[in-house]
Amino acid sequence: MKTIGEVFSSLFGTACFSQTVSNGVITKLNIATEARSVTLWVNFDGLVERNMLFDAEQAIAKILQVSSAVIKPHFPSSLFSAEYFSQLYIAIKREIPSINGTLNNAETKLDDNILTINLLNGGKSLLDAKGFDRALKNIIAEEFDLHIEVMYSGTLEIKADSSEYIDAIKSAEKQVQRENLSKAADFYREEAENSSQIKDKKAENTASEIEIREGKFATPQIIQSSIRPLYGRSIRGKMIPISSIAGDSGRVVIWGDVFDLEKRVTKSGDKNIFTIDITDYTGSTTVKVFNTIQESASVDSIRKGDTIAVMGDVEYDKYAGELVVNARSIGTAQKVKVVDNAEKKRVELHLHTNMSQMDAVTSAGDLVNRAYKWGHKAIAITDHGVAQAFPDAMKAADKINKDEEKIKVIYGVEAYFMDDLVESVRGEADTSFDGTFICFDIETTGLSAARDKITEIGAVKVVNGEITDTFSTFANPEMPIPQKITQLTGITDDMVKDAPSQSKAVSDFLEFAGDNVLVAHNAPFDTSFIRKACEDMGRDYNYTSIDTVAISRAILPDIKNCKLDTVAKYLRLGDFNHHRATDDAEILAKIFISLCNRLRDDYAITKTDEINTKIAGGDFKKLPTYHQIILVKNKTGLKNLYRLISYGHLNYFYKKPRIPKSELVKYREGLIIGSACCAGQLYDSILAGKPWAELKQIASFYDYLEIQPTGNNAFLIREGRFETEEELHEIDRTIIKLAKELGKPVCATCDVHFMDPTDSDFRKILMAGQGFKDAEDQAPLYFRTTAEMLKEFEWLGKDKAYEYVVENPNKIADMCESIRPIPKGTFPPNIEGAQEQLIDITWKRAKEKYGDPLPEIVKARLDKELNSITTYGFSVLYMTAQKLVADSEAHGYLVGSRGSVGSSFVATMSGISEVNPLCPHYICPKCKHSEFITDGSYGSGFDLPPKDCPECGTRMDQDGHEIPFETFLGFKGDKVPDIDLNFSGEYQSKSHRYTEELFGKNNVFKAGTIATVAEKTAIGFVKKYAQERGLTMHKAEEKRLAIGCTGVKRTTGQHPGGMVVVPRTNDVYDFCPVQHPANDVNSDNITTHFDFHSIHDTITKLDELGHDVPTIYHYLEKFTGIPVMKVSMSDPDVMSLFTSPKALGVTEEDIDSKTGTFSLPECGTGFVRGMLIEAKPQTFSDLLQIAGLSHGTDVWLGNAQELIHNGTCTISEVIGTRDSIMTYLMHKGLEPGMAFKIMEIVRKGNATKLLTEEHFNAMREHNVPEWYIDSCMKIKYMFPKAHAAAYMIATLRLGWYKVHKPAEYYAAYFTVRSENLDGAVAMKGQKAVREKMNQIKHKQSVHEATAKDDAEYQTLQIVNEMMARGIDVLPVDVYKSEAKMFMVEDGKIRLPFSSLPGVGEAAAISLAESGKKYEYLSIEDMQVKTKVTKAVIETLKDVGVLKDLPDSSQMSLF
Secondary structure (H helix, E strand, O other): OOEHHHHHHHHHOOOOOOHHHHOOEEEEEEEEOOOOEEEEEEEOOOOOOHHHHHHHHHHHHHHHOOOEEEEEEEOOHHHOOHHHHHHHHHHHHHHOHHHOOOOOOOEEEEEOOEEEEEEOOOOHHHHHHHOHHHHHHHHHHHHHOOOOEEEEEEOOOOOOOOHHHHHHHHHHHHHHHHHHHHOOOOHHHHHHHOHHHHHHHHHHHHOOEEOOOOHHHHOOOEEEEEEEEEEOOOOOOOEOOHHHOOOOOOEEEEEEEEEEEEEEEOOOOOEEEEEEEEEOOOOEEEEEEEEEOOOOHHHHHOOOOOEEEEEEEEEEEOOOOEEEEEEEEEEEEEEOEEOOOOOOOOOEOOEOOOOOOOOOOOOHHHHHHHHHHOOOOEEEEEEEOOOOOHHHHHHHHHHHOOOOOOOEEEEEEEEEEEOOOOOOEEOOOOOEOOOEEEEEEEEEOOOOOOOOOEEEEEEEEEEOOEEEEEEEEEOOOOOOOOHHHHHHHOOOHHHHOOOOOHHHHHHHHHHHHOOOEEEEOOHHHHHHHHHHHHHHHOOOOOOOEEEHHHHHHHHOOOOOOOOHHHHHHHOOOOOOOOOOHHHHHHHHHHHHHHHHHHHHHHHOOOEHHHHHHHOOOOOHHHOOOEEEEEEEOOHHHHHHHHHHHHHHHHOOEEOEEEEEHHHHHHOOOOEEEEOOOOOEHHHHHHHOOOOHHHHHHHHOOOOEEEEOOHHHHOHHHHOOOOOOHHHHHHHHHHHHHHHHHHOOOEEEOOOEOEOOHHHHHHHHHHHHHOOOOOOOOOOOOEOOOHHHHHHHOHHHOHHHHHHHHHHHHHHHHHHOOOOOOOOOOOEOOOOOOHHHHHHHHHHHHHHHHHOOOOOHHHHHHHHHHHHHHHHOOOHHHHHHHHHHHHHHHHOOOOOEEEHHHHHOHHHHHOOOOOOOOOOOEEEOOOOOOEEEOOOOOOOOHHHOOOOEOOOOOOEOEEEOOOOOOHHHHOOOOOOOOOOEEEEEOOOHHHHHHHHHHHHOHHHEEEEEEEEEOOHHHHHHHHHHHHHHOOOOOOHHHHHHHHHHHOOOEEEEEEEEEEEEEOOOOOOHHHOOOEEOHHHOOOOOOOEEOOOHHHHOOOEEEEEEEEEHHHHHHHHHHHHHOOOHHHOOOOOHHHHHOOOOOHHHOOOHHHHOOOOOOOOOOOOOOHHHHHHHHHHOOOOHHHHHHHHHHHHOEOOHHHHHHHHHHOOOOOOOOOOOOHHHHHHHHHHOOOOHHHHHHHHHHHHOOOHHHHOOHHHHHHHHHOOOOHHHHHHHHHOOEOOOHHHHHHHHHHHHHHHHHHHHOHHHHHHHHHHHOOOOOOHHHHOOOHHHHHHHHHHHHHHHHOOOOOHHHHHHHHHHHHHHHHHHOOOOEEOOOOOOOOOOOOEEEOOEEEOOHHHOOOOOHHHHHHHHHHHHHOOOOOHHHHHHHHOOOHHHHHHHHHOOOOOOOOOOOOOOOO
């Protein structure tokens, strides 16, 4: 921004201003061309005398050669005092000359924002008549940003009957009138100074609440008087919009809502760096605070969603690469609140959430909360075709309605409705197919019979299946033919200017038609124009008509579409001149004759009155769809809606889930049907100009008819279909007229797609990302207050607007009961005798392991768990898991557990989990003597030193990992258990089928998921939007727009192993709809329509995941004969792998690693190997810590890693798993309930918000070290100890085979995980492997490696390790190699066919099977017998597999 001096002195070189004026910074400039005047808004650092400003104005006017120039000064608030009154008096006197003398010698005093003017000569009435006090307050507000009250004291009046006084008053009043008249032409007054504008501006500046968002309130506004200092000094200066910030803006004052913030501490540790992203909805920017920790401590209280005001300097930030505002002062502030103060409030019946796929942007929860805050008693959720927002809406309503119902959610859907009951024949004629028919076609000026006219009629008479006569005429439409119609039909204005009138042309046509049946392609359209012409002529229309589109759709099911030319081509009727009435009529006649023959031959139909009853609606994919609102009245309606949504997704999905009228009629009970928006059948039919009788028939199907704000349908004006808003209102008037005749209520709805007007930015981005050309032209589809909606419909008159906006929607809402879309309670499936079975199995196995009687610690744990499990009905879930595990093991595949199920000792004893959650203990396998370590000195039984039984001398087993049951079922034991099982990938599909056997195929569904727009994807949308439009956006604005687009539904899917089981006593529609994943109609899978998390606590979900480890176990047992469950869990060589590769017989240099953990689950990645090197784990407990730290968030980096590095504690002492918090605190002496509460708070990342002084004091009183408390404060997510234990048990088991059975280990591993192994490289030996590794390493160093390269490198590391241990690979052999299995031969590993690139699974199987059966004479013979492709043969040749076979079997005799 430039100063007055810079602009006028330097640029024009002709002005000489005083230094004070010259230094004024111009913030805004307006030029009124017609008035030839200019206004400048100027900021001054110090006070300026008025005469100096007046002189400057004259100089500027002269320079710019305009009639007048006005300077609007702005000064710092702190400079205002009573002494400056004289200057303000001069300024006002210029505008109100008649006050001259009234305030001479007046004294002023400023006290507590009240300016008292002591009058010496009277004249208060004169000043009041003139409005001096208002003018003074306004000028102070504008120039100093202060709201000052003005009072008078002293001699207020002289004698009222004196002639001087009376003359003065009259003169003042006349002067006021003259001034008001002159203001219209005066730019200065035009800008802001006429009395009504002052009043409006004052109202705007003091408003704290609004009901109608228009004018400046269309975007959120700040209440300037609400600003309170938070950081730095008080904020002074005029606020500017963020969008106006530029590189030369210098010091600015802005406000904004905080949508992202980050705090960092400098490396020196003594300063804070706050990065705060804010928006005022004109744009976004980044505010930075860099100061000492003490000085900036107050900034720490700012949170996302806060509103702040900022005074700071605009500077280029090299780190951010763009302009930022370096804050000098920050204040908290409040925005003008949008409220709904109507006495009786509206109810929104048409509303979309972010579950309307890539279309609406606001969550159901936020919309429900807004409705509640506005005092609305109800709100409907009506997403496009789905019910996936119901759970979110329910959750929000439950939170609001804790004590009593304060808001009701009306559950519904905006369905894609299709009328599959459309009749092919309309009318009562029963003409035989060998009778007479009139096949006709018309050309028109447009699509609406009400507004458009006929330009041509062509007709053909068909008698007994033969064409006997033709008719053709142009018709004068008496209106211009649109250019696009001329392009389509070739008919020009010249061709029809001398043609017969509409009435004459239609009369001639009807004379040709006689009383015969009319036939048309899309007959409702053609007949609507004939019907309208008859109506205009006062002539009855009583014709029966046949629609060949409807017939084609019904009896030509495999046709692409039912357009005239498509049908003609399908029936092989030859080419024709499409879009000319005569030609179209002739081809139509041929089509009709052909269709009649098919109706006669295939359906035994011989007369017109048999057509409707004997053929169905046909291929639903060819039916048009319309929007339609369906609301739920009661529980019956909810179940029917779920059924209809399911049918739409499973049986009638084509591009979108369709609901046919035939199904809707069947399941209409408990539902309310609304006519929806401009895409509804009724609105579309009105647009098409359909006859009144047909409109009434369509409207009669609905329970209420909708009208919407004019802006919703303004696209019809943009498209040229209408010219004015008044024409759009006519459609609404037609809807209202229909409603009146049919006795239906009319409801005004918003068709909400976003919360506030500014949120349209987000929808614009999404639509542009999908390629919509009109993305910029967003309709105002925001959630409106009652006042806003009444204003939208004020054109109807106050009473009617109130009826449609308030009364009728409330009546509809009252018809809907309060229901829950997901029932309360839990609904487990039933297994007869499950509770007894679980108790029997558990006690029996516990006694087998620990003896009878059981040790007290074992018995107490079983009693505690079984009490919770049986009390809350979880026995079935346990027994289901037990049966699935038992079935898998019976098929030779062990099952691994995951998640927190290992916290349950009942799960261990029933065979569900391999993790023992008891405290570390010894147990004698022979005499059952046991010893339990309860003092916390050991974290795992695997770490106990070896010990012989003191009773019988047998070496005792070591077990137990001290995991509290509370982490599984909650402190009260009532939390629905989540049993996750890792099945072998080779067995997973069988486990799913077994689940269906247990509970019935119709009761088992895949767990559905909903994929939404992620932030990274949203940023891509925003960047693409800006790039296509050549926009440069601040990164903060990019982020704001991206955040607004996140969470919007993109597609659906299925959980990789989740199975949802509905009890046999219920129907799935009691809980949710169902669908195919990603709406893939070719999928055999059916998933829950809701995301499975929504119904997780209502119906049972089984996690039956496919995993590699159980499959590797299977092959290890197959190759070695050693049961996995029998290998040692305390082998020192295996434990050494986590700190050295020595036990493998190799050095660090041999394998480029300081550990021997390549290929071991959880420990093979570079990140975890780095953790192992730093942490140096020595025990199994340490490994549990490693597993927990590697899966948690903010537990290793910046937390445990630093504690270990600084020597504060060891890997054994840091917080590694969630459960260890509870057990550690209990060992320290904290009460179990509090220990559990602290664990729950910390593990979810809520320590900074929810830990209280009581918690801190309790920990400190029990000597919990400060580093431990600080570590808790940093944690965002913690891994369960049971899950870590399950992972590390698998790691130790595999590690044992890796150390002691290496060839078998690598063979088993690669049999399961060879997808990134290139057998061709491995066959060349270790040197080739190392070379390939180096090639990829180089690509990684220059950042050119792909994800495939990285994956291959990790596999090559394992191959290299194997070869370094002296285990070589044997090449693929046509007779010895298996399809996929790596086989051990004499300590070496034979590669399978599938290890070669380019050999797919089918080819590998064929090669392996043929090699076992045949001996090949040649390569040619091999290809014939294996039936593999030539490409596969070439691959085998290239790697030398076929070097011993000749190319051909032919023999030479000479």
